[in-house]
Amino acid sequence: AQSVTQLGSHVSVSEGALVLLRCNYSSSVPPYLFWYVQYPNQGLQLLLKYTSAATLVKGINGFEAEFKKSETSFHLTKPSAHMSDAAEYFCAVSEHNQGGKLIFGQGTELSVKP
Amino acid sequence: EAQVTQNPRYLITVTGKKLTVTCSQNMNHEYMSWYRQDPGLGLRQIYYSMNVEVTDKGDVPEGYKVSRKEKRNFPLILESPSPNQTSLYFCASSLVFPPEAFFGQGTRLTVV
Numbered sequence: 001a002q003s004v005t006q007l008g009s010h011v012s013v014s015e016g017a018l019v020l021l022r023c024n025y026s027s028s029v030p031p032y033l034f035w036y037v038q039y040p041n042q043g044l045q046l047l048l049k050y051t052s053a054a055t056l057v058k059g060i061n062g063f064e065a066e067f068k069k070s071e072t073s074f075h076l077t078k079p080s081a082h083m084s085d086a087a088e089y090f091c092a093v094s095e096h097n098q099g100g101k102l103i104f105g106q107g108t109e110l111s112v113k114p
Numbered sequence: 115e116a117q118v119t120q121n122p123r124y125l126i127t128v129t130g131k132k133l134t135v136t137c138s139q140n141m142n143h144e145y146m147s148w149y150r151q152d153p154g155l156g157l158r159q160i161y162y163s164m165n166v167e168v169t170d171k172g173d174v175p176e177g178y179k180v181s182r183k184e185k186r187n188f189p190l191i192l193e194s195p196s197p198n199q200t201s202l203y204f205c206a207s208s209l210v211f212p213p214e215a216f217f218g219q220g221t222r223l224t225v226v
Contacts, residue, residue: 009154032212043118043204043217044157051212090156100145100164100213101172102206104156 002027004093006105014113019063019078021108023091026072033074034092034102035065044090050074061085086112116141120205120218127195127225135190135221137205145210146188147172148180151202151220160203163188164210195225 007022025031032051036044048059055067065076074091088109092102118139127133139146147162149172159172163182177199179191188207192199202222206215 004156034214036217041220043219044206044215045217046214049212049214092157094213100147100208100210100215101159101162102157102213102215104149104158106154106156 002031002093002095002103004091004103004105006089006091006108008108009106010109010111012111012113013081015083016080019076019081019085019110021076021089021091021110023065023074023076023105024072025074025091025093027093027095029095030069032094033065033067034094035059035063035074035076036090036092038088038090038107040087047076047089081110081112083112083114086110116216118205118207118216118218120203120221123219123221125221125223127223129196129225130194133192133195133223135192135203135205135223137188137190137218138186139188139205139207139216140186141207141216142185143207143209143216144185145213146182146205146207147215148178148188148190149204149206150174151204157204160190192223195223197225199223200225 034049035047050067058064091105148160149157161180163169205218208215
């Protein structure tokens with residue numbers, strides 16, 4: 001069965017520092033992979049997606065993620081954190097034969113210190 | 115503007131009192147689903163629908179019902195709510211391939 005593991009329920013960085021949020025998945029076939037962001041009192045917004053094209057995926061707000069099949073990982077990075085990046089981030093996976101169903105990780109809350 | 119609209123945003127109710135949370139999308143998506151979000155558990159799928167009159171259970175369907183009479187609407191029904199259904203609920207719609215989901219703003223439900 002598919003699953004997603006996000007390492008670290010809380011990550012804190014200083015403004016201007018590198019952001020690294022970790023996501024590992026288990027899937028029997030190369031899946032679709034997504035990162036979503038949730039700001040307080042809002043719904044989830046798509047940051048970026050991997051759909052078996054380029055392994056390095058660029059998203060909105062300066063975020064990017066790299067699909068590494070050998071490591072079954074899809075870590076999210078941003079070179080320089082901004083205060084506005086403080087939010088909860090979710091990694092999600094969907095296999096090609098699962099229709100629109102997404103399996104989510106537990107979420108990582110990102111705090112950005114001034 | 116492409117969007118998924120849920121109502122209400124906040125709801126406090128008592129145990130056993132039937133309630134409905136509405137969801138509507140304007141993107142002509144075939145696939146719609148409901149998720150609940152609980153701390154430390156991420157989002158878990160409750161029910162989904164592949165098309166009109168086609169619905170199926172997700173991972174946590176107990177205590178919930180849904181219907182899909184029109185393509186744009188996918189209401190979530192709690193016929194006899196219990197306190198363990200206190201949660202944050204999200205409706206989502208998506209294309210099937212790739213399954214990029216668009217989410218509503220969420221409904222925070224408290225059952226006392």
